[in-house]
Amino acid sequence: MTPKIARFLAEQQPATPCLVLDVDRVEQNFAALRAALPLAQIYYAVKANPARPILERLVRLGSRFDAASHEEIQACLAAGAAASAVSYGNTIKKVSAIRSAYAAGVNMFAFDCAEELDKLAAHAPGSRVYCRILVTNAGADWPLSRKFGTTIESARALMLRAGELGLDPYGLSFHVGSQQTDTASYEAAIGRVAMLFTDLRDSGVNLRMVNLGGGFPARYRDDVPGIDAFGRAIMRAMTEHFGNDLPDVVIEPGRFVVADAGVVSAEVVLVSHRDRNDPQRWVYLDIGRFGGLAETEGEAIRYRITTPHDGGAVGPVAIAGPTCDGADILYERSNYRLPMALACGDRIELLSTGAYVTTYASQGFNGFAPLAEHYI
Helix, strand or coil, X not given: CCHHHHHHHHHHCCCCCEEXXXXXXXXXXXXXXXXXXXXXXXXXXHHHCCCHHHHHHHHHCCCEEEECCXXXXXXXXXXXXXXXXEEECCCCCCHHHHHHHHHHCCCEEEECCHHHHHHHHHHCCCCEEEEEECCCCCCEEECCCCCCCECHHHHHHHHHHHHHCCCEEEEEECCCCEEECCHHHHHHHHHHHHHHHHHHHHCCCCCCEEECXXXXXXXXXXXXXXXHHHHHHHHHHHHHHHCCCCCEEEECCCHHHHHHHEEEEEEEEEEECCCCCCCCEEEEECCCHHHCCHHHHHHCCCCCEECCCCCCCEEEEEEECXXXXXXXXXXXXXXXXXXXXXXXXXXXXXXXXXXXXXXXXXXXXXXXXXXXXEEC
């Protein structure tokens, strides 16, 4: 929690649940990323948090943007981004969305199949395109499924065809999974993509870019490697496989840029003993999985929690949200221990919640209002 957020919570006592995000910390994280990977073009993954104050600050810092929808593209443009600084990075796009993006001046699109490539050729002629390769997500706390990406063999055929369709076969991309904690995953993926890159160049395709995706981790309960460690591993692998003839390097960070800039302030609704013979208490908060904490699915992302009673005796707890849905359980197996003095009405904070929280919040499940947002 930054001093700015702590001061805002103490002085304003905003109604819970709410997110309070320090935009200055976003700038600091962006600067750290730029220092760790100075040769990379940074495309902020808008889906992590598309709030206008964040986008406007990043525009001023010279960021580019990875958008996943027509609406995200419009948000970037409204915040002052140039259309040429926006990449339409979703491999699944409506024809109407492709047309509107192209009409707005966006000329960089992702794809991973022949059908999507045909749509781009028909509705965004001449655009730069890049093909997403399927790679392992080992080491990621929030791995991506086989929903995205194609094989090396298929990608080769698709990139050859892109030129035949009048598109500009700009590059290749991959994503090693969100909250990736193993630097070796980037090194292995770079090696895999580099072989195809060289093969396509030798076949006459004018490839110029490798997109490393995002995945850079934030610190939650456990320590993670610093961004400098990822920068060193990535540049070591790029140099090993490309030598001095480096292609354009693109990265698409989201979580790393905004996660630790935000704090969710919540209220304890109930603390109960469900079984007198079980030492585990159940702690119910006024925010849960449907209020924005969707990444607690499978207890994958484990947020740090602070309370007014920190420093006192603690005991095991299960933590759940306020709704009547039985799936609205945040943590039951992850060995959370909270103060024995914790009681109904206490305010608690969930740290590093600036990413993938506001955008996951429901619009009124059980009648609960969406998460309030304060950008300072």
